Each structure stands twice: as C-alpha cells, then as structure tokens.
Amino acid sequence: MPNRVGLKDIAKALNVSVTTVSRALNNKFDISKDTRDKILKKAEELNYRPNAHAISLRKNEYYAIGVILPSIDHYFFSTVLKGIMNKAHMANYLVIIGESSHDLVKEQEIIEKFIAHCVSGVIISPSNKSSYGNNLALLKSKRIPYILVDRPLEDSKNERIVRFDDEYGAFLAVDHLIKQGYRKIAMIKGFDYCTISNARFKGYKKALENNGLSLNPDFVKHCGFIDESGEGYHLSKQMLTSMNRPDAFFTVTDEIASGIYQTVNELGMKIPNEVGIVGYSNSKISSVISPRLTSVEQPGMLMGEQAFDFLQQTIIDNSSTLERTFEARLVVRASSLRNHIQTSTVTKENNYGVSV
Amino acid sequence: MPNRVGLKDIAKALNVSVTTVSRALNNKFDISKDTRDKILKKAEELNYRPNAHAISLRKNEYYAIGVILPSIDHYFFSTVLKGIMNKAHMANYLVIIGESSHDLVKEQEIIEKFIAHCVSGVIISPSNKSSYGNNLALLKSKRIPYILVDRPLEDSKNERIVRFDDEYGAFLAVDHLIKQGYRKIAMIKGFDYCTISNARFKGYKKALENNGLSLNPDFVKHCGFIDESGEGYHLSKQMLTSMNRPDAFFTVTDEIASGIYQTVNELGMKIPNEVGIVGYSNSKISSVISPRLTSVEQPGMLMGEQAFDFLQQTIIDNSSTLERTFEARLVVRASSLRNHIQTSTVTKENNYGVSV
DNA sequence: ATTTATTTCGTAAACGTTTAAGTAGATTTT
DNA sequence: AAAATCTACTTAAACGTTTACGAAATAAAT
Known part of the structure; x- marks a missing residue:
C-alpha cells in the first residue's frame, strides 16, 4: 500500500484546521506568516503531496489530456x-496515451x-478504417474537445484538425522527378480507404498532368503493409522486370522505397541514373540508406505541438482556429538527382539534403 | 465545460437514493430487478460514465501506471x-507517460x-546521467512500486528490473566477427558514464580475450550523439585512413554503424570483404540499409510486457521476481559475412537474417 | 467606552463515489 | 399473534480537497 499523507495529517500534527493548512499551502489570504511557515515546514517534513x-473533484478541473495514436x-x-x-x-498537463492499432473497437x-x-x-489520429464518426460522437455529446491529427474524416467539416498537405507533398515529389528527366514514374500507394494515401495519389496525378504526362494504370500499385519493405520489393521487381518498365518510383513511405533499393541492387541497376526514387515521411531511414533517399518531410513534432496548442486554446475559451495545414517540404537527396550538378548543394546545406 | 452526469442525476430523475443507483450499476446485492432495470435504462439514456x-478517492485504488522514458x-x-x-x-490500466530527455530535473x-x-x-528507464538514486527515493518513501527497464543503477541491488544482457550481446557480436576472420576489430562506444555502453564494452573485451586477441586502445573510440550517424562517419574515417586501420567495427547503435557505411563507400572499400560491421539494437535501419547490417537484437516489446507484468504483480501482492534479463540474440546479415557460404542461409531463413 | 474594521482562524458544505449501518415493510417461522 | 427473518431501500459518513461564511480576537476609529 502506498503511503499517502493528506492535509488532515498536517492539521492534526499542528492542531490547526484543515482549511488553514490548505490556505497556507496555496498561498492564500487570511493567514499569518507564523502559522504559514509552521505548516510549510511540517508539510515538507511529512513529504506531503496534494492529491x-x-x-x-472539488474544483471540477483536471489538467490532463488523452492522446490516441494508431501505433x-x-x-x-x-x-x-x-x-x-x-x-x-x-x-503542466498530464499526458495519457492509448494505442488504437487501427482497431475501431479498441479506439472506442x-x-x-x-x-x-x-x-x-x-x-x-484516427484509425484508417472507415466511419469512426461514432467514436467521436461520445466525446461530442460530453462536450470534451478533441483535435484530429494528420488524418481527416470523410464528412468532417467543422472539425478542429492539424493536418499535413499530403497532396502537395506528393506533387512536389513527382514534379521534382519529372524535372530531373524521369518520364515513366510509378507510384506505390496504400489501400483505397486510406484518405492520406489517396491524397498523395491525387498529387501524383496532378504533377503528371501539369507536366503533360499521361497516367499509366500499370504504374500504380497498391500495397497492404506500407510500413515494411517487403511489398515494395516485390511490386518493384514485378514492374522493373516487365516489358514496359518505369524509370522512377514515388512511394507512400520510406520503408516501401527501401524495398525498391533491394530490387534495384539485385537487378544490377543504378540509383539514381537508371531508377529514381522518392519516398515519404523523411524518416531516419532516408538519411541512412545509400544512396540517400529523397523524401517528403513531415514535421511530426511541430504538428504535435500545434495540436496541443489548439487543444489548450479550445479547453480554455473555445478559441483556436479550426484547421492548420503544414506545408510539405521535399528533402532532395541523391536517390533522385540525375544531373550531378546539384550533388554539391546537397552536402553544402547540412549533409542531409537541400529543401525545395 | 464538459457535460458530466453523475449518480445524483440518475437518482433525482427516478426518485431513488444515490446508494441504490450505485448498487444497481455495480450489480450489488440489496436491489430488486425492477429498480435495477429502471436505473440501467436511465443511466444509458443519460449517457452516464463513472468518475x-x-x-x-473513495476506494483508495487507482488503475494507472506512469511510464518515464528518455525519449x-x-x-x-x-x-x-x-x-x-x-x-x-x-x-485495464491507464498509461500516463513522461519523457525525461535525459534530464534529471525533468525526470524528477x-x-x-x-x-x-x-x-x-x-x-x-532512467536517464543516462549519473546518480539519480534521489529521483527514485521519493517513490520509495511513498511506497509506490517501480520497475527499472534496460538501464540498471550503479548501486542498485534489490531493485526490480527488466534488463537486457548487453555484455553478452556485445560478446556475441565481436565473437562472430572474429569467427568470420576479422582480427582488428574497432569499437565505437558511448560516454563512460553510460552503464549500458560500458557493459557492451566489457563484452567486446571479453570476446577479444577469449579468442586470444589483445585490445588496441587506438581502436576504441567514444561518441557523444549515439543516435545519429555523424560521429560514426567521422570516427571511422579517421580510423580507416590511418596507418594501422581496423578491418571491422562493432558499434553501440545501428545509427553509428550507418555512418561507417558512408565512410566505407566514400573510400571505395567493400562491406563485408574489406570491412565488417556489426551494430546494436536491430532497428529498422539494419534491415533496410545495404548491405544489410548484422545487429544485436533487443526485444523491446517483450521487455515492456515483462515490465508491466512485474509491476502488476508488485502492486497486487508484492510478489514478482526481482529481475529478468533478456538474452541477447545476434541477427546475422550480410555486413559481417565474409565467407559467402552462409549468404544462402540468410535469404532462406526469413529474408531478415539468421539468428545465432 | 462603544462602535467599526481588520486579521486570523474554524465550521460546514460540496465534488462523485462507496459502504457500513439502520429501517421500514413484507414474509416466514415459532 | 408474537417473534424472527428477509427484502429493498435510505441515511450518513468517508475519501482529500477547496471555499463561502461565520466568529473570535485584536486593532483602529469614534
């Protein structure tokens, strides 16, 4: 059993009332310096911590927030x-955390x-799976504010959300590949019910269109486990060994991209000369893999900080904008740089790449 | 303001006492089926959730644990x-989380x-920094049980701890390199005050000793930012361009190891033929980098699960062993396989490597 | 000396629960 | 018919705080 000591214990030890002790510890009015010092000393001595x-219960306010992430x-x-x-x-907020594992029941x-x-x-950050409006309904009915991160709902206008411009990030990536002279650009995307994967696909299409290229359906592949390299390996192998093979890949995660590296190595091809690759998320992998991987940076930490600010503002006085979208930034590295002129720029910047 | 409804609201709505409502919702004795159903229905209707x-407060028990991690x-x-x-x-425990950032004050x-x-x-998982016995003293005085993960204290016997056999992991790694024919094995380790880094160094020494090799102080380098590749790059470059250069590296993290890859590539050398490399932690990087990196696997998830089990047992009845050490396992991949006979085994196993 | 203000403390209620103890009324036992 | 038991409920206290209110003691003003 833990060993708790309360106001009552201090009060009893000093023969004063609980109220007096409370006031002393909270630096309130209505208390003499003598008794206050006496109480502070005793509190220290007994190792008192407020409950x-x-x-x-009493003040009907609690400085704690809950965070739900898929993984x-x-x-x-x-x-x-x-x-x-x-x-x-x-x-001074407490952070309570739960992992939904993309499971709607668990989320609930x-x-x-x-x-x-x-x-x-x-x-x-809601689970990928479809209609989870229900899960949020309870929060709404209890009037507990919530902030969405990264993943928008389908129907949701009027939701507070911190998001990332997935479409534009994809556009930047593919546009960059085209500018580097790649013409047959494949995309490996996630499931169709995944909103962010679709947004990235949209950016891919727009970049092609903007540059007068047509979309080849054979160059668009779907992938289940986007956090592992396996499918990236198989899908790219399949494509690179086919008759009409792509000269570049845009993938929905860095992990998938790393699977393509393996294929390219096995086939004895060269990155970026024969195959250009751009990943997504700018994870640790991208700056460690060789050649270094060009990737769309997602400022997770900033997004988290913004989400907290939104939430705090909403809690305090329901002010706070409805939405903040973080701009995509492409971190260009060797995996997509066909003309070696810019390689010097890469090292010059910060050894990690140069932003566009 | 959130919209809370309590037992009192249900009681008032049905003209019964709060006690009755409480008993109904908790399936207690002393209640008729009629009133119970009535109460359950009303609770549902009002969207009641217990506080x-x-x-x-009342029961003096709370199903929540706190978790403190460096990052x-x-x-x-x-x-x-x-x-x-x-x-x-x-x-059914709540998980509250805090990040100490290796800062003792924040940890406190x-x-x-x-x-x-x-x-x-x-x-x-305590901060690297030295004497934090003080930080735990408060928990001890309050009789709140705690479990250490991964990082032992200096003085601490009689602490409950889930740990990893860092020394043996290092031994496995270096012994493997020696068996592969490497003779001049360098180690890049962390700071001297880091207990786990030292344990790994001990394993390194023991493997050398066991195989009749002597330790060359020039082959042991210290590294500040062990979670980045930078120092791995610089230190290995310095060593590989010196007169007496190592033929293999054992590093304290995969990130450092990836820095060595960069050096080796720049110098036009070959992994694993000219330089063998083994990392630590078997992070995502190791199976994605090329050639794949041999690394000591740390079963983080299992360790976390074990830590919770320990804690729960301690909370319930103070039973639970004092210590559980997870055995090290070496995941052998291409970066350390000089004799190519075994390469076939690697792919055969699970595409990730074969364990030793 | 009486009134008024000021300082410093205590009393009691409240927050949302649980639970020991008490109490009617109905039912059973003697 | 009285006594005992059972059923289904209520009252009240408690957990550790805060806070409105009241009160005694001292100081200041009349």
Missing part, C-alpha cells in the same frame, strides 16, 4: 507524441477510458 | 512503450506529477 483527484512505434507518430508532450509538460474503449478519467481534451 | 477520480521517438523505447501498453490495456518533475496523480506504480 490531484481530490482537487479534480506508437511508428516514427511519424512517435514524433507527433513528442511534440505533444513537450508542450504538455510546459503547460480508449475513448471511454479517457472520459472516465476526466481528461479535459483529446488529441486523436 | 474514476471519485472512485479513486519516445527512439525506436527501442517506443517498442518498450508498445509492450507496456499492450499489457496495460488488457489489464515527472515523478512528482505521477505521485500527485496517484499512479499505483511506475515503469522507468
């Missing part, structure tokens, strides 16, 4: 969480638990 | 957290906050 639950060992989400925690710690259970534990707000 | 804080965007720690959350969710603040919020236990 946040009692305070929550915390995913690099992007872990950086989002980091951003949230940075701000939360400074603002977590929300239920958060409500029971009186969070004053929720930051959620 | 965990009130229950915590959540570090892959190993994020998998530890994942393991903890898996188990915690099943056991987080512990203080956890205590205030009545966690019934803490899982902590």
Whole structure:
C-alpha cells in the first residue's frame, strides 16, 4: 500500500484546521506568516503531496489530456507524441496515451477510458478504417474537445484538425522527378480507404498532368503493409522486370522505397541514373540508406505541438482556429538527382539534403 | 465545460437514493430487478460514465501506471512503450507517460506529477546521467512500486528490473566477427558514464580475450550523439585512413554503424570483404540499409510486457521476481559475412537474417 | 467606552463515489 | 399473534480537497 499523507495529517500534527493548512499551502489570504511557515515546514517534513483527484473533484478541473495514436512505434507518430508532450509538460498537463492499432473497437474503449478519467481534451489520429464518426460522437455529446491529427474524416467539416498537405507533398515529389528527366514514374500507394494515401495519389496525378504526362494504370500499385519493405520489393521487381518498365518510383513511405533499393541492387541497376526514387515521411531511414533517399518531410513534432496548442486554446475559451495545414517540404537527396550538378548543394546545406 | 452526469442525476430523475443507483450499476446485492432495470435504462439514456477520480478517492485504488522514458521517438523505447501498453490495456490500466530527455530535473518533475496523480506504480528507464538514486527515493518513501527497464543503477541491488544482457550481446557480436576472420576489430562506444555502453564494452573485451586477441586502445573510440550517424562517419574515417586501420567495427547503435557505411563507400572499400560491421539494437535501419547490417537484437516489446507484468504483480501482492534479463540474440546479415557460404542461409531463413 | 474594521482562524458544505449501518415493510417461522 | 427473518431501500459518513461564511480576537476609529 502506498503511503499517502493528506492535509488532515498536517492539521492534526499542528492542531490547526484543515482549511488553514490548505490556505497556507496555496498561498492564500487570511493567514499569518507564523502559522504559514509552521505548516510549510511540517508539510515538507511529512513529504506531503496534494492529491490531484481530490482537487479534480472539488474544483471540477483536471489538467490532463488523452492522446490516441494508431501505433506508437511508428516514427511519424512517435514524433507527433513528442511534440505533444513537450508542450504538455510546459503547460503542466498530464499526458495519457492509448494505442488504437487501427482497431475501431479498441479506439472506442480508449475513448471511454479517457472520459472516465476526466481528461479535459483529446488529441486523436484516427484509425484508417472507415466511419469512426461514432467514436467521436461520445466525446461530442460530453462536450470534451478533441483535435484530429494528420488524418481527416470523410464528412468532417467543422472539425478542429492539424493536418499535413499530403497532396502537395506528393506533387512536389513527382514534379521534382519529372524535372530531373524521369518520364515513366510509378507510384506505390496504400489501400483505397486510406484518405492520406489517396491524397498523395491525387498529387501524383496532378504533377503528371501539369507536366503533360499521361497516367499509366500499370504504374500504380497498391500495397497492404506500407510500413515494411517487403511489398515494395516485390511490386518493384514485378514492374522493373516487365516489358514496359518505369524509370522512377514515388512511394507512400520510406520503408516501401527501401524495398525498391533491394530490387534495384539485385537487378544490377543504378540509383539514381537508371531508377529514381522518392519516398515519404523523411524518416531516419532516408538519411541512412545509400544512396540517400529523397523524401517528403513531415514535421511530426511541430504538428504535435500545434495540436496541443489548439487543444489548450479550445479547453480554455473555445478559441483556436479550426484547421492548420503544414506545408510539405521535399528533402532532395541523391536517390533522385540525375544531373550531378546539384550533388554539391546537397552536402553544402547540412549533409542531409537541400529543401525545395 | 464538459457535460458530466453523475449518480445524483440518475437518482433525482427516478426518485431513488444515490446508494441504490450505485448498487444497481455495480450489480450489488440489496436491489430488486425492477429498480435495477429502471436505473440501467436511465443511466444509458443519460449517457452516464463513472468518475474514476471519485472512485479513486473513495476506494483508495487507482488503475494507472506512469511510464518515464528518455525519449519516445527512439525506436527501442517506443517498442518498450508498445509492450507496456499492450499489457496495460488488457489489464485495464491507464498509461500516463513522461519523457525525461535525459534530464534529471525533468525526470524528477515527472515523478512528482505521477505521485500527485496517484499512479499505483511506475515503469522507468532512467536517464543516462549519473546518480539519480534521489529521483527514485521519493517513490520509495511513498511506497509506490517501480520497475527499472534496460538501464540498471550503479548501486542498485534489490531493485526490480527488466534488463537486457548487453555484455553478452556485445560478446556475441565481436565473437562472430572474429569467427568470420576479422582480427582488428574497432569499437565505437558511448560516454563512460553510460552503464549500458560500458557493459557492451566489457563484452567486446571479453570476446577479444577469449579468442586470444589483445585490445588496441587506438581502436576504441567514444561518441557523444549515439543516435545519429555523424560521429560514426567521422570516427571511422579517421580510423580507416590511418596507418594501422581496423578491418571491422562493432558499434553501440545501428545509427553509428550507418555512418561507417558512408565512410566505407566514400573510400571505395567493400562491406563485408574489406570491412565488417556489426551494430546494436536491430532497428529498422539494419534491415533496410545495404548491405544489410548484422545487429544485436533487443526485444523491446517483450521487455515492456515483462515490465508491466512485474509491476502488476508488485502492486497486487508484492510478489514478482526481482529481475529478468533478456538474452541477447545476434541477427546475422550480410555486413559481417565474409565467407559467402552462409549468404544462402540468410535469404532462406526469413529474408531478415539468421539468428545465432 | 462603544462602535467599526481588520486579521486570523474554524465550521460546514460540496465534488462523485462507496459502504457500513439502520429501517421500514413484507414474509416466514415459532 | 408474537417473534424472527428477509427484502429493498435510505441515511450518513468517508475519501482529500477547496471555499463561502461565520466568529473570535485584536486593532483602529469614534
């Protein structure tokens, strides 16, 4: 059993009332310097710590937020969480966390638990799966504010959301490949029900269109496990060994891109000369793989920080904009640089690449 | 303002006492089927959810644990957290999280906050920095159980801890390199105050000794930012361009190892023929980099799950072993396989490598 | 000396629960 | 018919706080 000491213990030890002790510790009015010092000393001596639950009950306010992410060992989400925690710690908020694993039922259970534990707000990156409006309905009916991160809902206007310009990021990536002289650009995307994957596909199409290229359906492949390299390997092998093979790949994650590296190596081809590659997320992999991978940067930490700011503002006075979209930025590295002129720029900048 | 409804609201609506409502919802004795159904229906209708804080106050028990990690965007720690959350969710515990950033003051603040919020236990992977016995002292005085993960204390016997056999992992790695014919094996390690880095160094020495090789101090380098490739690049370049150059590297992280890849590529050398490399942690990088990196696997998720089990047992009845050490396992990949006989085994196994 | 103000403390209620104890009324036992 | 038991409910206290209100003691003003 833990060993808690409350106001009552201090009061009893000093023969004063609980009220007096409370006032002393909270630096309130109506108290003499003598008794206050006496009480502070005794509190220190007994190792007193206030009970946040009692305070929550009495004051009807609780400085805690809940965070729901599909998976915390995913690099992007872990950086989002980091951003949230940075701000939360400074603002003295407690961070409670749950992992939905893209499971709607689990997501719901977590929300239920958060409500029971009186969070004053929720930051959620919803599961890929379709209609989860229901999961948020409970929060809405309880008037507990929530902020969406990264993944918009289908029907959701009037939702507070911190998002990333997935479409434009894809556009930048593909446009860059085209400018580098690639003409037959394949895309490996995720499932069709994944909104962000579709947004990136849209950017891909727009870049082709903008540059007068037509879309070849054979060059668009779907992929289930986008966080592993396996399908990237197989799909690219299939494409690169076919009659009409692409000269570049745009993938929805860096992991898929790394699978393509393997194919290219096995086939004895060369990146970026024969095959150009651009990934997505600018994860650790991209700056460590060889040649370094051009990738669309997603500022997870900034997005997390912004989400917390939104939430805090909403909690305090329901002010806060409805939406903030983070601009995409392409980090250009060797994997897509056919004309070697710019390679010097790459090292010059910061050894990680130069932004466009 | 959130929109809470309590037992009182249900009681008032049905003209019964709060006690009756409580008993109905908790399936207690002393209640007729009629009134119980009536109450359940009304609770549903009003969207009632119990207030965990009130229950915590009254019952003096709270199903929540605190987790403190140095950094959540570090892959190993994020998998530890994942393991903890898996188990915690099943056991219906709330998970509160704090990131210490290797900052002792912040670590202390987080512990203080956890205590205030009545966690019934803490899982902590302590900061690298030296004497943090003090930070844990408060938990001890409050009799709040805690479990250490991964990083042992200097003085700590009688601490509950889930650890990894860092020394043996290093031994496996270096012994493997020697068996592959490498003789001049360098190590890039972390700071001297980092206990796990030292344990790995010990394993390195033992493997050399066991195989009748002597330690060359010029082949041992220290590194500050072990989670980035930069120093790995510079230190290895310095060593590989010197008169007496190593023929293999053992590094304390995969990130450092990836820096060596860059050096080797720049110098036009070949992995694994001219330079063998083994990393540590078996992070995502190791199976994505080319050639694939041999690395010591750390089962973060299992360690997290074990930590939760330890904690839960300790909370319940103070049973639970004091310590569990996870055995090191070496995942052998191309970066250290000089005799190509075994390369076939690598692909055969699982495309990721074969364990030793 | 009486009134008025000021300082410093205590009393009691409240937050949302649970639970020990008490109490009617109905039912059973003697 | 009285006594005992059972059923289904209520009252009240408690958990650890905060806070409106009241009150005693001292100081200041009349």
